[in-house]
Amino acid sequence: MQEASDPETFSRRTDEFIALLVGQPVLMCTAYRPQAQLLEVVLHSSQLQGAGLDVLGVCTRAQDAEALLPATCGDVLVITCDLLEDGSCLPLVRRLRSRPQPPRLLVSLIVPHRATLEALLQAGVDAVVAQENYGRGCITQALQALRRGEKHVDPRCRELLEQSQRGRDELSARELEVLQLVANGLTNRAIAERLGIAEVTARDHVQRILQKLAVADRTAAAVEGIHRGYLA
Numbered sequence: 001m002q003e004a005s006d007p008e009t010f011s012r013r014t015d016e017f018i019a020l021l022v023g024q025p026v027l028m029c030t031a032y033r034p035q036a037q038l039l040e041v042v043l044h045s046s047q048l049q050g051a052g053l054d055v056l057g058v059c060t061r062a063q064d065a066e067a068l069l070p071a072t073c074g075d076v077l078v079i080t081c082d083l084l085e086d087g088s089c090l091p092l093v094r095r096l097r098s099r100p101q102p103p104r105l106l107v108s109l110i111v112p113h114r115a116t117l118e119a120l121l122q123a124g125v126d127a128v129v130a131q132e133n134y135g136r137g138c139i140t141q142a143l144q145a146l147r148r149g150e151k152h153v154d155p156r157c158r159e160l161l162e163q164s165q166r167g168r169d170e171l172s173a174r175e176l177e178v179l180q181l182v183a184n185g186l187t188n189r190a191i192a193e194r195l196g197i198a199e200v201t202a203r204d205h206v207q208r209i210l211q212k213l214a215v216a217d218r219t220a221a222a223v224e225g226i227h228r229g230y231l232a
Contacts, residue, residue: 013140014042020143021077022052027103029058029065029080029089031110036060060085062092074101077146081131082109082116090119097124106142106152114160127152169212176230178205183222183231 021043028043030036040058047053056076057068062084069076078096080089089107096102106127107120120128127142129152138154145152153161171179181191192202206218213224225231 013137016140017143018042018046018053020140020147025054025056025070025073025076027056027059027065027068027076027078029060029062029078029084029092031060031081031084033060062086062089065092066095069096069103072101073099073103076103077106078103079106080108082107082120088116090116090123093120093123093125104146106139106146108139109157112156112160114163117157117160121153128157129154130156132156171209171212171230175205175209175212178202179209179221179225179230182206182209182218183225 026043028036028039030039036058043053043055043058047055056070057064059065059068063086065078065080065084069078073096080092082089084092093105093107096105102124104127105125106129107125109117109128109130112130112132117128127146129138129142133154133156142152142154177195178191181194186194188202188206189199191197191206192199195202206221210216210218210221213221213228215221215224222231
């Protein structure tokens with residue numbers, strides 16, 4: 001999981017990376033065997049040099065990761081790619097989070113994808129970073145945040161989440177139509193008759209509009225609709 005560019009930067013990043021891992025058991029998981037071999041060399045070399053590292057192992061499969069973890073692993077840091085040789089890391093994350101004393105989890109997204117990111121955060125990962133940000137200090141920042149006991153989502157992943165939220169907040173064509181009728185003072189029954197839909201469907205449309213606009217009632221929805229430019 002090193003962040004490399006020129007040799008000098010690589011060396012400095014490696015030293016920072018090692019320093020932030022000192023004092024905690026660490027397990028590394030990556031789907032790329034060459035990267036796994038490089039990590040083993042770097043980590044175990046530092047371990048032999050008395051850097052204070054406690055490396056549980058470096059593996060390429062989720063099933064190997066579970067075998068390497070002790071039964072009690074609340075003090076362990078697991079750093080893993082989102083895709084391993086035996087598939088997505090999400091099932092592994094869920095199993096580890098279900099333990100009485102789960103490890104801390106830092107997941108590196110090979111290809112950032114909104115659905116994967118949301119699922120990982122919902123499953124309870126402590127930090128997520130996008131591999132496209134390697135070389136910009138993203139791993140270092142994530143490890144520093146974990147040291148402080150904080151959660152961490154790197155800028156690229158935050159951007160994906162914000163885009164997703166904006167998409168969920170946008171009103172559909174039908175909801176815009178319903179909002180106009182709400183603003184005109186029509187009841188759910190009247191909206192249903194006007195649009196030729198069931199009254200319960202009209203009610204559901206109105207409820208979703210209130211949720212998306214983050215308002216409590218129909219009057220507030222009309223006001224917010226004007227503010228957002230949905231209504232003339």
